[in-house]
Amino acid sequence: MVDYSTILMLTIFLISIGIMLWRPKGINETIPITIGAAIIVILGFVSYEDLKSILSIVSGPSLTILSTIMMSIVLESIGFFKWIAQNIILKSNNSGLRLYIYTNLLCFFMTMLFNNDGSILITTPIIIHIIKYLALKPPQYIPYLISGALIATASSAPIAVSNISNLIALKIVGLDLNSYVKIMFIPSMIGILTMSLLLYLLFRNHIPKQLGLLTFNDKPSNIFTHPLDPSAQSELDKNLFKICIAVVVITRGAFFVLSPFGIPLELIGLFGAFILITIRWLKMRVGIKDVIINSPWHILIFAFSMYVLVYGLKNVGLNTLIILNFKEFIEQGTFNATMIMGLLTTALSNIFNNLPAVMIGTLSITEMELNPLLMQVAYLANVMGSDIGALLTPIGTLATLLWMFLLKKHRIKITWGKYISVTILIIPVTLMVSLLSLYLWILLIL
Numbered sequence: 001m002v003d004y005s006t007i008l009m010l011t012i013f014l015i016s017i018g019i020m021l022w023r024p025k026g027i028n029e030t031i032p033i034t035i036g037a038a039i040i041v042i043l044g045f046v047s048y049e050d051l052k053s054i055l056s057i058v059s060g061p062s063l064t065i066l067s068t069i070m071m072s073i074v075l076e077s078i079g080f081f082k083w084i085a086q087n088i089i090l091k092s093n094n095s096g097l098r099l100y101i102y103t104n105l106l107c108f109f110m111t112m113l114f115n116n117d118g119s120i121l122i123t124t125p126i127i128i129h130i131i132k133y134l135a136l137k138p139p140q141y142i143p144y145l146i147s148g149a150l151i152a153t154a155s156s157a158p159i160a161v162s163n164i165s166n167l168i169a170l171k172i173v174g175l176d177l178n179s180y181v182k183i184m185f186i187p188s189m190i191g192i193l194t195m196s197l198l199l200y201l202l203f204r205n206h207i208p209k210q211l212g213l214l215t216f217n218d219k220p221s222n223i224f225t226h227p228l229d230p231s232a233q234s235e236l237d238k239n240l241f242k243i244c245i246a247v248v249v250i251t252r253g254a255f256f257v258l259s260p261f262g263i264p265l266e267l268i269g270l271f272g273a274f275i276l277i278t279i280r281w282l283k284m285r286v287g288i289k290d291v292i293i294n295s296p297w298h299i300l301i302f303a304f305s306m307y308v309l310v311y312g313l314k315n316v317g318l319n320t321l322i323i324l325n326f327k328e329f330i331e332q333g334t335f336n337a338t339m340i341m342g343l344l345t346t347a348l349s350n351i352f353n354n355l356p357a358v359m360i361g362t363l364s365i366t367e368m369e370l371n372p373l374l375m376q377v378a379y380l381a382n383v384m385g386s387d388i389g390a391l392l393t394p395i396g397t398l399a400t401l402l403w404m405f406l407l408k409k410h411r412i413k414i415t416w417g418k419y420i421s422v423t424i425l426i427i428p429v430t431l432m433v434s435l436l437s438l439y440l441w442i443l444l445i446l
Contacts, residue, residue: 006316009045012036013309017352021395023405029398030298030305037305037312045312054311058303060266061167066299067269068114068161071248072122073294074276077286080241085126089133096208100144103127104196107148111155113248115162116387116399119152124406134211138413143203145407145414146422147196150391153399154195154430157188157387161255161265164303165355166383169362173379177259184380187441191388191434198426240283247276310359322364330368334377335439341365342381342435346389349396358386377442381435389431392423 016036020029040046046054075081088106092099106126111119127148131141156163160170160180170180251272255265273291280286313319326344330337341361348357361382365375390396394404394416407414 003316005045008043009040009312009316010318012039013313013356014352016309017356021353021401028298030302033305033309034301037308040312041308045315046308050311050315051308054304054307057171058168058307059300060264061164061171062300062303063266064161064167064269065115065117065164066295066297067266067273069118069299070273070291070295071251071276072114072118073291074273074280075244075248076122077290078237078240078244078280078284080244081122081126083241085129088126089130092211094211096140096211099130099211100147100200100203100207103130103144103148104151107152108155108192111152111162112159113252115164116153116156116397117402119155119162120149120399120402120406123148123152124403125410128406128410128412136208139206140208141412142414142418143199143206145412146419147199147203149400149403150195150199150423150426151192153391153397154188154192154388157191157383157434158185160184160383161252161269163387164299165358165386167265168303168307169358169379169383172362172366173375175376175379177265178256179376180380181256183376183442183445184383184438187434187437188384188387190437191384191430194433195388195426195430198429199422202422202425237283240279243279244276247272247279251275306355307359310356310363313360314363318360319364319367322360323368326364327368330374330378331370334374334442337370337374337378338381338435338439338442340381341378342385342389342431342438345382345385346392346431349386349390350393351395353395354386354390354397357390358382361385373446377438380438384431384434384438388434389427392420392427394419 013036016032019027019032023029037046041051084106088099088102092102103123103126107119107123110123114122124145127144131144136144156166158181160166160177166180170177251268254268254272258268259265277288277291281288322344326340330340345354345357345361348360351357362379365378365382368375368378370378386397391400394400400419404414404416404419
């Protein structure tokens, strides 16, 4: 007998996700997700008790991510990211390879300091400014743009605070931040290094050896007001830069030092953002208006609504279907748990995005009645799939969709076909290395 309620719930979910990814007329991704969530609540797929539970799960991670975005807004306002772009070009010393390494390192550290979506929004314009200044041709600039995007997105795996889906899932399985890093940092870094090596081998013949002679008299268009102008650089307050970066680093460290004492991550993050805003006001007399206007407050509604949709799928039996098909194999040991959940989440992410995929996977894991170790292993493999495996297609993560949007905005043409022609050679190998590293690392330390 056909279960019409399941078909209806799945239809609402797919339409909501489809419109979110399509974004007709540039509508904010929150709108279709919120409308879809409202419909399933009205239809009774999700109860009001469920809503209370969902709110308690997603509010903290959302505010934590929001606080890091506030910090990035402050740093941008004082010229920090422009200063980075200028110095990357200067320190590359006309070497295309050196520029390639520096831009990849920039993307890695921006994600580690902020989050994957914020990193894409920061680093993509910087790389675009650089390649336009250097007048690179498409075969020459594609390595910088694609490698930067992949590294920035994958770099959310080593520490959970760089990705909202990681934080939400972390709370569900009851794993603390330090335990996550202890298990995930080394395998994730092995995966990222593998990705970096594969990308270099793929692009090595396209990376220009020499960038051409740079002078301070050049007047490129469409980039900074005074690019590479020593007088403009001298006006920048480097002491303010140092203080602000110190605040960001200390806040990041405080997540790991203070969270074991029960201090919520969102309070630590918001306090760090408050300190940064205060320092800017004391130094520059710039208020909080730009932070309030430019902060993506809708992220709170987006995360909540997305989770409502996923909870609706859970309530109509999607999790039960996953449990019936995979539980028996996952219970056979950590190797099976690692591979099955990593590959399953990869598949789900590339079908309808990694945020709902990692939520579905995590909820399924918690209902399998696994022993605590096996549940945590399955969850961490789930994260590998959503952070690394999801990069196979642009649809897999919001970060890659944002990246494609930014390229289009700047009239840089990289098609889905071109993107996938790179990722099909890089991501499967990187994912398998990451999952195997996770399995072996768990055997070593646990």
